[in-house]
Amino acid sequence: MQKTLNSRATAALILADLLNSKGSLSTALIKLRDRSDFPLIQELSFGCCRWYWLIQSQLEQFLNHPLRNKDRDIRCLLMIGIYQIREMGVADYAIINETVEAARELNKPWATGLVNGVLRAYLRDETLNSSKNKECPNTHPEWLSRLIKNQWPAQAITVLNANNLRPPMTLRINTQKISRMNYLNLLKKQNLAGSFGRTETAIILDAPCRVDVLPNFKEGFVSIQDEASQYVPGILDLKPKQYVLDACAAPGGKTCHMLEHEPTLKVTAIDVNSSRMQRLTDNLDRQNLSAKTIVADVKDTKKWWNEQHFDRILLDAPCSGTGVIRRHPDIKVLRTYDEVLSSVEIQKNLLKNLWKCLRPGGLFLYTTCSILREENETQIANFLKSTDTAKCESIKINWGVECEYGRQFLPDVSKSGHNPDGFFFSLLRKI
Amino acid sequence: MYPIKLLHTSTTGTLMALRTILEFPDLRLRTIATPVTDFGSSLEALIDDMLETMYSAGGIGLAATQIDVHQRILVIDVSEDRNTPQVFVNPTFTISDQENLDYDEGCLSIPGFYETISRPKTVVIHSQDQHGKHFHLEANGILAVCIQHEIDHLDGKLMVDYISRLKRDRIRSKLEKKQKAL
Numbered sequence: 180m181q182k183t184l185n186s187r188a189t190a191a192l193i194l195a196d197l198l199n200s201k202g203s204l205s206t207a208l209i210k211l212r213d214r215s216d217f218p219l220i221q222e223l224s225f226g227c228c229r230w231y232w233l234i235q236s237q238l239e240q241f242l243n244h245p246l247r248n249k250d251r252d253i254r255c256l257l258m259i260g261i262y263q264i265r266e267m268g269v270a271d272y273a274i275i276n277e278t279v280e281a282a283r284e285l286n287k288p289w290a291t292g293l294v295n296g297v298l299r300a301y302l303r304d305e306t307l308n309s310s311k312n313k314e315c316p317n318t319h320p321e322w323l324s325r326l327i328k329n330q331w332p333a334q335a336i337t338v339l340n341a342n343n344l345r346p347p348m349t350l351r352i353n354t355q356k357i358s359r360m361n362y363l364n365l366l367k368k369q370n371l372a373g374s375f376g377r378t379e380t381a382i383i384l385d386a387p388c389r390v391d392v393l394p395n396f397k398e399g400f401v402s403i404q405d406e407a408s409q410y411v412p413g414i415l416d417l418k419p420k421q422y423v424l425d426a427c428a429a430p431g432g433k434t435c436h437m438l439e440h441e442p443t444l445k446v447t448a449i450d451v452n453s454s455r456m457q458r459l460t461d462n463l464d465r466q467n468l469s470a471k472t473i474v475a476d477v478k479d480t481k482k483w484w485n486e487q488h489f490d491r492i493l494l495d496a497p498c499s500g501t502g503v504i505r506r507h508p509d510i511k512v513l514r515t516y517d518e519v520l521s522s523v524e525i526q527k528n529l530l531k532n533l534w535k536c537l538r539p540g541g542l543f544l545y546t547t548c549s550i551l552r553e554e555n556e557t558q559i560a561n562f563l564k565s566t567d568t569a570k571c572e573s574i575k576i577n578w579g580v581e582c583e584y585g586r587q588f589l590p591d592v593s594k595s596g597h598n599p600d601g602f603f604f605s606l607l608r609k610i
Numbered sequence: 611m612y613p614i615k616l617l618h619t620s621t622t623g624t625l626m627a628l629r630t631i632l633e634f635p636d637l638r639l640r641t642i643a644t645p646v647t648d649f650g651s652s653l654e655a656l657i658d659d660m661l662e663t664m665y666s667a668g669g670i671g672l673a674a675t676q677i678d679v680h681q682r683i684l685v686i687d688v689s690e691d692r693n694t695p696q697v698f699v700n701p702t703f704t705i706s707d708q709e710n711l712d713y714d715e716g717c718l719s720i721p722g723f724y725e726t727i728s729r730p731k732t733v734v735i736h737s738q739d740q741h742g743k744h745f746h747l748e749a750n751g752i753l754a755v756c757i758q759h760e761i762d763h764l765d766g767k768l769m770v771d772y773i774s775r776l777k778r779d780r781i782r783s784k785l786e787k788k789q790k791a792l
Binding site for chain 2: 182184211213
């Protein structure tokens, strides 16, 4: 058997596949988890997406003519080379040697000279290297930065910069099993430092770590979840024994959190994707919780609904993901405005079809991890126009921007780690 | 890391030699190998050649089939430092865990191509060593993948048999073109 491709060549192929619009970065990386150089491959591919537009424009200055489509892997490899020079503290000669070697391993020995030449020219060009700490204007696709600037004029610069940062690793403590303070002490014994978040369950780690070193993870003391999502049970005002629908539930972070918060709830969790549903079941099992799980297209209520009305409905709708770009930098590279519009259509149908499943007086929480008004405020405004049985409730929490029909979290650059993902909440009551 | 050429001392004192590795679609790769019964000095010489050939080609495993010797012998070294050779004679395996592992496999007989192949993640190997002594070994991860890949060779099977005909034909024509040029 042949040795596996080296880390740079592997990362280049992952990026090339991504640009060929084959899935997402995180799914592409899953199958490499067992490799010893996994952290490096992850760093290279995530980093390259994070700075994609900038690196691409710089690369163009060094190429006399564009590379052919079938040599996309070499273009990705060049971008990985530039990323390493810009962002990683590795010796220059090592970067060049390894990246040239990767071209050979990609079966394109003709490209070794090109890679060598471009990377050396880049190193010589002081102006490009020294620009790395300045504000970078072109780190987003044009349509996205324009939308953000139009919709959030006061916060746009912060949002764009925040999207280029690495996200904090945030834990959700199951306070039924251990107090936050005691868990922080357990972490300290493992030499892991963290601090309390704003919600009652959040601990933000000072530095990310592997899941398997978290104390009592298998026993369900703790889960990984961004702080924004941890506001959900509080906003939904859950009461004992209520009948709750989690409409797009997988992988089940919020399902489990609601049950931890109020163990007597009767939760129905639905998702269309069976393999993601398996992760939800695993999460429930790990935390020793139970919920009714159904694999179905939730908007097709005839297929799964028994006509019993829910007291609470959580719709964490599929969306553009523009609030979680720091966690999924490939969104910056791949997402198009057409896809935003098709998410808007999906969300509209979900709202319309699920509204009838809510009992009068019940609460419906609509959330997205988007920061675009099309998917958030405008979506809710249009829904309210289409029905006279809904009214919007105000959400009283200590973070985010108050909007007319909900509350918007925007990505923030705070260094303390207390900066939840971009997220939108809208709470509707049925009259 | 680029493969470093190692110098091996032969255990039998004979001169070691690099053997030629057969390349897909050579039909000799489809031969089913026969079990080894003679554990004499000629076997040791063959194993030395196989190790030398594997290391010099930058491989992590080589089956005797690949050098046109149709006996059930494998050499493997999956270590980072490439200093832990393992020899398997007449190997078989049983699957001990139904979980599968997706791995981008490459093959010395199919140079330059990598394909994602899903195989059982953990297997138990039953084998003999170069002296004929029986042993068992539980392998997982890359070692499990590599052993299964090499045992396939002994049965005349190649990793391209696991992928689509379209991909296989593309690889075949590219390699044939390259072989013609040489």
